[in-house]
Amino acid sequence: MKYALLNYSKGAASGERGARDMHPGIAAVLDRPDVSGWVRLQPAESATTVTLEGRTTLLTDGPFVDSKEFLGGFIMIEADNLDEALAVAAELQALDVTAAIEVRPVFEQELGGA
Amino acid sequence: MLEDVFRDQWGRVLATLVGILGDIELAEDAAQEAFALASERWPRDGEPDNPTAWLITTARNRAIDRLRRDRTLARKTEQMGRELRDRPEDTMDDTTKLPDERLELLFACCHPALALEAQVALTLRTLGGLSTDDVAAAFLVPFETMSKRLSRAKRKIRAAGIPFAVPPAHVLPERLDAVLAVIYLVFNQGWGAGRVDLATEAIRLGQVLATLMPDESEVLALLALMLLNDSRRHARMRDDEIVLLDDQDRSLWNEQQIADGRSLLERATALRGSGPYVLQAAIADLHIRQPRDWEQIALLYGELGRITRSPVVELNRAIAVGEIAGPDAALELLEALDLGDYRYFHSTRADVLRRLGRDDEARLAYGRALELTAAGPEQRFLAMRVAELLPPGDRE
Known part of the structure; x- marks a missing residue:
């Protein structure tokens, strides 16, 4: 199965984030064969949240979750089951770099036009 | 009568079907059909030599038929149906060849990625063989609420890829803790508001687990603890009023449960078990011996408190200390608690x-x-x- 590990960063989103070096522990995990892709996101302040109110599309400046933590990136992995995926997340979390990691199974079917 | 047979068979049959079909919902539907067929045929034609094998084979065949019929299902499922069809029938004739996968099912149902209330409901439904209606009644929630809770939990197991497996050694202790916590929670829900006796259900689950994991001291100790506590259930109340332990009519205690509980506790300590359930079972045992050995009880509560860091345990230790050193000493310990x-x-x-x-x-x-x-x-x-x-x- 494919899982996305959504990494929530700690503290305020800094504009310099992209320029900072990645934590070596995370970089090491990204090089592994069970990691099938990853994305490092621009700071949360660059986000726009799209919501729907009635029939009107609303755009809001900023990330969806309005809290100290923000979605800093995600890692795509291939795992046999949830336990294996959780083990990778626990390993990353043990580095104490991220505030939280959300593990999400990913739909496997091909999308139209893909 | 037949209902009792069904209750005993349900968990065993369902677990094997989940192992074959890879999906709880599918397995449940198939099992239900097989049990319905059995209740129609067995009274007429007599019970088969091997009821478990009959139920599993029948359910499996029903599931395959359904998979064949259902053309909207994904290619992958059809392929699974083909593979199942190709399996030789004779593997199903003998229960000794049928894997007992109740442990796998139990660990899937008690997976910490599920909400605790979902774990509890799912365990009672799948392994306990209670109907959704009964589980709802036991927890005093409407049928619709419980039905949704169960469906959601089954969807999460499927979508998130919660494994149908006994966890590997390095995570087994914490995952076993989760299973034990679910069973003990069911036990502590009390003696059935209504038609379902949850304490009895918890003991049944504990017995299944103790059969499947006979070398785990905490598993044996949890069953011991439940039996020792349950043994006094008829003495605890008189005319709807609480009767304290020292005032209880001991002839109302269930001697068999006490004997079983004690022998399980002995097995657990022989395995060098010293976990929280071993300690609690040992304390429960000391409480029903006369005279009560308060020194030893206080000591065990101290040890339990060290492991669990629970102020409630410290509260119980204070009571024991009070019996040894007087109410002043107990009060001193109590005043330090934030409860x-x-x-x-x-x-x-x-x-x-x-x-x-x-x-x-x-x-x-x-x-x-x-x-x-x-x-x-x-x-x-x-x-x-x-x-x-x-x-x-x-x-x-």
């Missing part, structure tokens, strides 16, 4: 103050405990204690 919203903290403190002759403070503490206690025998017991503290002139 302001826990009714037993206030009732225990009240009891200690009463023994010290500090009636006014005792009355206040009983009052606080009363505020935190729902109407029922426990509240009446506390109210009686408050009444005893009133000056003679104020009594009715």
Whole structure:
């Protein structure tokens, strides 16, 4: 199965984030064969949240979750089951770099036009 | 009669089907069809030589038929159907060749990625063989609510890829803790508000687990603990009023449960078990021996508190210390606890103050405990204690 590990960063989103070096522990995990892709996101302040109110599309400046933590990136992995995926997340979390990691199974079917 | 056979077979049959079909919902539907067929045929044609094998084979064949019929299912499922069809029939004739996969099912149902209430409901439904209706009644929630809770949990197992497997050694202890916690929670829900007796259900689950994991001291100890506590259930109440341990009619205790509980506890300690359930079972055992060995009880509570860091355990230790060193010592320990919203903290403190002759403070503490206690025998017991503290002139 494919899982996305959504990494929530700690503290305020800094504009310099992209320029900072990645934590070596995370970089090491990204090089592994069970990691099938990853994305490092621009700071949360660059986000726009799209919501729907009635029939009107609303755009809001900023990330969806309005809290100290923000979605800093995600890692795509291939795992046999949830336990294996959780083990990778626990390993990353043990580095104490991220505030939280959300593990999400990913739909496997091909999308139209893909 | 047939219903009892079904209850005993359900978990075993369902677990094997989940192993074959890879999906709880599919397995449940197939099992239900097989059980329905059995209730129609067995009374007429007689029970088959091997009921378990009959139920599994029938359910499996039904599931394959359904998979064949259902053309909207994904290619992958059809392929699974083909593979199943190709399996030789004779593997199903003998139960000894059928894998017992109840442990796998139990670990899937008690996976910490599921909400605790979902774990509990799913375990009672799948392994306990209770109907959705019964599970709903046991937890006093509407049928619709419980039905949704169960469906959601099954969807999550499927979508998130929760494994149908006994966890590997390095995570087994914590995952086993989760399973034990679910069973103990079912036990502590009490003695069935209505038609379902949850304590009995928990003991059944504990017995299944003890059969499947006979070398796990905590598994044996949990079953011992439940049996030792359950043995006194008929002595605990008299005319709907609470009877304290020392006042209980011992002839009402279930000797068989006590003997079984003690022999399980012996097995657990022989395995060098010293986990929280071993300690709790040992304490439960000491409580029903006469005279009570308060020194030993206090010691075990101390050890349990060290492991669990639970203030409730410390509260119990304070009671034991009070029996050894007097109410002053107990009060000192109690005053250090931060358990302001826990009714037993206030009732225990009240009891200690009463023994010290500090009636006014005792009355206040009983009052606080009363505020935190729902109407029922426990509240009446506390109210009686408050009444005893009133000056003679104020009594009715």
